[in-house]
Amino acid sequence: MKSMFSNNAAWLTKAYGKLEVKPAPYTPPGENEMVVKNHAVAINPVDWYKQRVGNFIFSWVKYPFILGGDVAGEIVEVGKRVQRFKVGDRVLAQALGMDRNCNRAAEGAFQQYTVVRANLAAPIPDNMSYERAVVLPLTLATAACGLFQKDHLALEYPSVPPKPTGKSVLIWGGSTSVGSNGIQLAVSAGYDVITTASPRNFDYVRKLGASQVFDYNSPAVVQDIIKALKGQTIAGALAIGAGSTDACLDIVHNCEGNKFVSMASAPIGFEAMPDRPGFSFKIFPLVLQLLRANASLRRKSRRRHVQTNFIDGGTIANNEVSRVIYEQFLPRALAEGQYIAAPDPYVVGRGLEYIQEGLDLQRKGVSAKKVVITL
Ligand SMILES: NC(=O)c1ccc[n+]([C@@H]2O[C@H](COP(=O)([O-])OP(=O)(O)OC[C@H]3O[C@@H](n4cnc5c(N)ncnc54)[C@H](OP(=O)(O)O)[C@@H]3O)[C@@H](O)[C@H]2O)c1
Incomplete structure (x- = not known):
């Protein structure tokens, strides 16, 4: 037909x-x-x-x-x-x-x-x-996978209005699309959010609900965040952007709480691939660099006694996180203005x-x- x-x-x-x-x-x-x-x-x-x-x-x-x-x-x-x-x-x-x-x-x-x-x-x-x-959808799901899935940070679910948990979450890369959703979801789940961004986006991530923001390009950023988290209980970290997992491993290792980094990004970016269409031999050094960086992160996570898991935003389709987000939380949170499409x-x-x-x-x-x- x-x-x-x-x-x-x-x-x-x-x-x-x-x-x-x-x-x-x-x-x-x-x-x-x-x-x-x-x-x-x-x-x-x-x-x-x-x-x-x-x-x-x-x-x-x-x-x-x-x-x-x-x-x-x-x-x-x-x-x-x-x-x-x-x-x-x-x-x-x-x-x-x-x-x-x-x-x-x-x-x-x-x-x-x-x-x-x-x-x-x-x-x-x-x-x-x-x-x-x-x-919203893909990066919302990515953040939700990292924050709520049982094989990731397994945070409390978001609600309208939020129910405070008294714990903190680190979201590295808060001005990314994944981070914009991560901040809002974690705040809606009752967590205090510490994040990173470039200074031009400090107001933006604060508007989304982050309580403290640090410049990820500052050489002191890791130490500054460790200091800011002193006396708090961390529920884990959501690492977004090249280099984010490495920094988050150091921070979470030095904090009280859930020693877990949920990783959204590969340790290196693919921006170095040339513009022109067709195959490029540049892929080989890039893949090698990626394998090395992954091996080094694995060693560091073992040494630091911090667990990691790589996010696949599609997996929420197969567990209750999809129902919590798309059915129970998002429609109401958008309608009531607790969540914005950012x-x-x-x-x-x-x-x-x-x-x-x-x-x-x-x-x-x-x-x-x-x-x-x-x-
Ligand atoms: N695993 C999955 O299922 C999944 C799904 C979706 C996305 N991702 C990954 O998540 C990452 C973010 O994706 P997206 O779509 O949200 O990106 P995006 O919105 O395109 O990211 C742009 C932002 O990246 C920030 N940024 C650049 N370099 C950074 C770094 N080294 N550390 C932290 N932030 C940095 C910039 O912040 P400033 O302007 O403030 O400097 C900029 O606002 C990518 O690596 C992507 O591949 C993974």
């Missing part, structure tokens, strides 16, 4: 290729899924990592593929067992496409119609635009053709901004 919807996508047709806008199949939803007609999508670093680093990461992905982890739009079809949503609802959703256990282009964000899991979606408040709402969207343009430009822009680096494309 011919579908009533005709779909187009920004395809990654081969490793190291540029995105190409072409027709894509329209895929109807499975039992617990729904199809969203996307009005806005957002860019995450992993999208350009995959484009630039090829099969060295997410090696299960077969080409052509559709990248992208964040959508906001209107539901056009719901699966048989979906009860929380109906056709016409405005939702934000985490697109699971590239996740190892999903690995399905139909669930990638960079197309007009995306299949999403109902448990990774939340209603958008009436007064919020799609461009603003779409900044960082601010930086809208690059309208149409799938702008997604490649969005990837290039996110790769050059943004500060407290989420790169967004209107569709």
Whole structure:
């Protein structure tokens, strides 16, 4: 049967290729899924990592593929067992496409119609635009995985209003998109948040609820944070950004409390990969550097008696954290203004053709901004 919807996508047709806008199949939803007609999508670093680093990461992905982890739009079809949503609802959703256990282009964000899991979606408040709402899902899930999953920091769950725990959490990299969500989630879960950012973003992270902020470029930052945490009980650290785990291991080692660092980022960035399309031999020294840095972090965590675990934002789909966040907490917290959709969207343009430009822009680096494309 011919579908009533005709779909187009920004395809990654081969490793190291540029995105190409072409027709894509329209895929109807499975039992617990729904199809969203996307009005806005957002860019995450992993999208350009995959484009630039090829099969060295997410090696299960077969080409052509559709990248992208964040959508906001209107539901056009719901699966048989979906009860929380109906056709016409405005939702934000985490697109699971590239996740190892999903690995399905139909669930990638960079197309007009995306299949999403109902448990990774939340209603958008009436007064919020799609461009603003779409900044949330993937990095919200990443922060939630690190803070709340039982194999990570296992913090108390967030609530409206927050219930104070009397404990502190360190969020290294508070002005990143993951950090902006991490700060707000930890505050909503009743923790005092200490964070790092560049001085231009000090007011921004304070507005999100951090009680103290330190410049991660200062040579004294580790000692300063250890001093600030004296006499407090730490519930662990969420490490975001290159170099963050190393610093967090030193800090948590010197604090009372939960000796655990939940890691969002690889120890080195992929910014050194060249701009031009196609394979580059630069990947080999980078991979070597990455292996060495990981081995050194493992040694340090053993020496410091601090546990670590690497975050995979997609895993909340398989445990109760997705229900806590997307169903119980976020809709109410957004409606009551306890949670804001941060960082601010930086809208690059309208149409799938702008997604490649969005990837290039996110790769050059943004500060407290989420790169967004209107569709
Ligand atoms: N594991 C997962 O599932 C997962 C999912 C999503 C993201 N991530 C990772 O999480 C990290 C953040 O992603 P994002 O999308 O939130 O990034 P983003 O918003 O693009 O990050 C931009 C921000 O990074 C900050 N920054 C730059 N270098 C830093 C450093 N060395 N330490 C701390 N902050 C630094 C800058 O802060 P200032 O402007 O204040 O200097 C800037 O505001 C990336 O490494 C990404 O790969 C992991």
